[in-house]
Amino acid sequence: MKKILVLHTGGTISMSATASGALQPNAENPLMAQDDLQGLFDHKLQLITEEIFNLPSPHMTPQRMLALRDRILRGEREEDIDGVVITHGTDTLEETAYFLDLTLPSTISVVVTGAMRGANEIGSDGLYNFQSAVWTAYSDEARGKGVLVVMNDEVHTARFVTKTHTTNVATFRTPTFGPIGLISKHHVNFFQELIQQTVCDIDHVINGVYLLKAFAGMDGDLFSAVDLPTTHGIVIEALGAGNLPPETLPAIRQLLAHHIPIVLVSRCFNGIAEDVYDYAGGGVELKKMGIIFCRGLNGQKARIKLLVALSNGKQGDELRHYVNNAVS
Numbered sequence: 001m002k003k004i005l006v007l008h009t010g011g012t013i014s015m016s017a018t019a020s021g022a023l024q025p026n027a028e029n030p031l032m033a034q035d036d037l038q039g040l041f042d043h044k045l046q047l048i049t050e051e052i053f054n055l056p057s058p059h060m061t062p063q064r065m066l067a068l069r070d071r072i073l074r075g076e077r078e079e080d081i082d083g084v085v086i087t088h089g090t091d092t093l094e095e096t097a098y099f100l101d102l103t104l105p106s107t108i109s110v111v112v113t114g115a116m117r118g119a120n121e122i123g124s125d126g127l128y129n130f131q132s133a134v135w136t137a138y139s140d141e142a143r144g145k146g147v148l149v150v151m152n153d154e155v156h157t158a159r160f161v162t163k164t165h166t167t168n169v170a171t172f173r174t175p176t177f178g179p180i181g182l183i184s185k186h187h188v189n190f191f192q193e194l195i196q197q198t199v200c201d202i203d204h205v206i207n208g209v210y211l212l213k214a215f216a217g218m219d220g221d222l223f224s225a226v227d228l229p230t231t232h233g234i235v236i237e238a239l240g241a242g243n244l245p246p247e248t249l250p251a252i253r254q255l256l257a258h259h260i261p262i263v264l265v266s267r268c269f270n271g272i273a274e275d276v277y278d279y280a281g282g283g284v285e286l287k288k289m290g291i292i293f294c295r296g297l298n299g300q301k302a303r304i305k306l307l308v309a310l311s312n313g314k315q316g317d318e319l320r321h322y323v324n325n326a327v328s
């Protein structure tokens with residue numbers, strides 16, 4: 001018998017369409033009535049189901065992510081669970097999944113899923129994705145692979161998956177590396193192992209960590225606007241291989257002089273930001289200035305990583321090393 005903790009947090013997977021077609025949260029999550037999957041698991045599955053939140057995922061916050069992490073740790077400590085399934089809105093799903101990936105030990109399977117269509121819409125994908133997520137969490141092989149995201153018959157790592165389409169059910173993709181597993185009719189098939197990373201333990205989360213996106217003709221105004229005593233860190237989605245318009249540099253130098261850590265990723269959704277170019281605003285200069293290059297993560301995940309690292313008290317070289325590596 002395996003015990004899986006199911007935590008519903010809201011999102012389209014628990015919403016329904018009104019007569020006009022607009023999607024709204026339900027007072028009663030339709031998935032709460034869908035916990036009878038025993039037949040599929042030969043009665044070797046026990047689900048502990050809880051609605052921890054009923055929120056559209058744009059309402060998710062790092063504080064709520066921490067509450068979710070704490071609930072999972074309690075399940076491990078006191079309820080002897082073998083795995084966890086989290087249902088979540090897709091808009092910020094990758095951020096919650098990555099937060100959990102950084103802050104939970106990889107001892108049990110943790111699987112996050114969602115849906116692109118409401119519970120009462122034609123072609124609704126919620127119940128199907130939920131069932132696939134339970135299959136995955138139930139599978140022995142899902143352990144030790146970090147937090148997983150299961151949607152549309154694919155298994156992705158929380159580290160690298162991203163939402164790529166506004167409405168398509170095949171929205172979750174892992175651009176640089178691809179999925180690590182596929183769900184077939186009767187099996188969860190894994191094709192890749194994951195490099196282990198250390199757990200970053202935190203008991204609170206800080207605010208004031210921002211994400212700014214670079215664009216042609218950008219100047220320093222947006223950077224100066226966040227040069228505040230309440231700012232703890234900034235992630236920049238830079239251009240191409242990791243470059244910025246030179247007009248941004250004076251304001252960025254000011255931020256660094258105020259000891260605000262600045263992390264750089266690329267706004268390209270594929271590849272790794274590096275110090276390749278040696279011209280004004282090029283990566284070589286940015287690195288010399290003290291900007292931390294974060295390899296392989298997108299902007300929203302690099303922000304979660306910086307926020308977790310700062311909440312853990314990391315600074316200086318320790319912070320640089322932790323944020324620089326996608327798997328430290």
Ligand SMILES: NC(=O)C[C@H](N)C(=O)O
Nearest residue numbers: 011012056057089090091
């Ligand atoms: N498909 C979804 O779940 C999108 C929804 N807006 C949410 O994230 O809550």
